[in-house]
Amino acid sequence: MNNWFTISNVEHIDTPALAVYPERIQENIRILKTFAPDIALLRPHMKTNKSPQVAKMLIREGIALFKCATIAEAEMLAEAGAKDILLAYQPVGPKAERLATLTARYSQTIFSCLADNIATAKHISTVFERSAQKIRVYIDLNVGMNRTGIAPDAALELYKQLLALPGIIAYGLHAYDGHLRDVDLAARTQKCNEAFAAVEKLRDQIVQQTGNTPAIVAGGTPTFPIHAQRNGVACSPGTFIYWDKGYESILQEQPFLFAALVVTRVISLPAKDTICIDLGHKAIASENPLTNRVTFLNAPDLEPTGHSEEHMILKTPAGSTYQVGDVLYGVPYHICPTVALYDRTAIVTDNEVTDYWTTQARNRVITI
Template identity: 40%
Template structure:
């Protein structure tokens, strides 16, 4: 295990327990800034960590604009002092009323939301007008992932025009998430991202010709943000997310990004059910279970471990070194997918300089706090 992951005393850490290595988080944040050249170009996504203390670190480094996926995350950002928040989620149902409540509670916060369909746009505009408020709306574009958004083209121009013409709404720009661009080869990923940008920039030019303002283009994800940042366009705000903690999955997908895993889960052996098996207290209540079984986590100090069974409280692995372990022995595991892993923990143990220095609450792990 790398020396930066040493912990002097783990005796009081309840397992399974998420560990945040603060020094590495700070290194990752500085690397994010170095990749874009200016913190003003960053709008990092808080969904990976959901922690006020990480936002405070980002603010201290000059990162003022932030992105969220839920109102709980947006509320956490506002309470931590963020004044520019992109809630990258199309509002429907009760979330329209929550947007009104948010605007009333934090009138000094610039809140942008996303939309890709005329009905919610009209409903949001009506609600805002009745409340005597306005809200900024980004047009959500479908860049090829086919999850949300509208494909750039004439219909997108018409929808953006609808936003501009709807009382209570302010056209705020474009939302360009390209989560499908996870090509391992950097050149292939760069070509794919530049193709996305070609269609987005063409749409932006169409909107400008129509006399519409496009103040920002909120673009990219962890794997593509350095490529978007290399494009010389002042409207682009790039949106890394996972790299603040990094994980096994993104380490394999994006070998060109030199971030270090800053979040691990401390686990203990609870059984030795066979000569080649070790059972850890690392069930799917403690580490994300959306990746394939054999790749849900990696043990740096047990590299041949192959997960073969996971239940709510147990993870069984096969290893030729199984005989070396006894109940109570500890290991650190790197999640393959750290974002949902964070949401499984109410709080995390923070380590700096090899010592436990405190606890951070995962403040926005739920979808509702007060708004």
């Protein structure tokens, strides 16, 4: 009997390949909705899947808000029919012009973006005023990750400055706390609440001093169940859609299913207890330690010992009988950048590849 992941017509699949299992995607969407008291406040991040087909699956399930990181992802979402899209990125340089072109083309879609300083906000305002448009802007808050954003206790003045800019609408606050990855949910919750307290304080100050109530978008996959319990706060999980080994090992309270795998073949037997497969750096995310990059569902005892552009070297257990051509099914430790390495995905239904989807938004540019 086949395991859920095996592909009956794998002999026709060139490797390395990315295999996607739509029935498991559908189940992950169902699980996602169980975490949210109000699905109207779910704003999934599309950086993981970059797929118009997945976007349409989410839309059919009542998801109305979306988040993305690139202009291409935003264009993909708009073309797929998304009605509210947050570009969770500060558009510096030509990105602002590209964003204005996008918003003009899809005028029935609500677009937003981020800003964390007045100089960039003025640039966005100028670009949009020039095109006779306005765009909603969320202030990007640094709540401890120290990657982007302004400290919440310094953001009130920036919000007031945004109110005076003609090309933008000062609309909300964005707080990404992706650094909070404690395995213990209680510890993660405590740290999340402590970080979010500064966001709540800033929101209250804005209400008191301007009369506006800013929208809030908070969290990623590790903290979205925590933020989902907050009244009126939108949350933005992304990895849930395909899931990966990294988050499965950390987020034990989230029962999502692996829905995307790398498929690879043994291509050489260079030495005793050693095999080589065609899963190089170009086929799987390689930012993590070598031993963590992939887990093979049908060969969990294989131990990676070397990795290069087109090859992965694996030590085999004593007595193994691997042959050239054997197929392995691997769960990436980090699925998001792995997906971006593939221009298309093999769609597996009932253990058979029946179609291919393009990973449309892996490109930096679609048409804009």
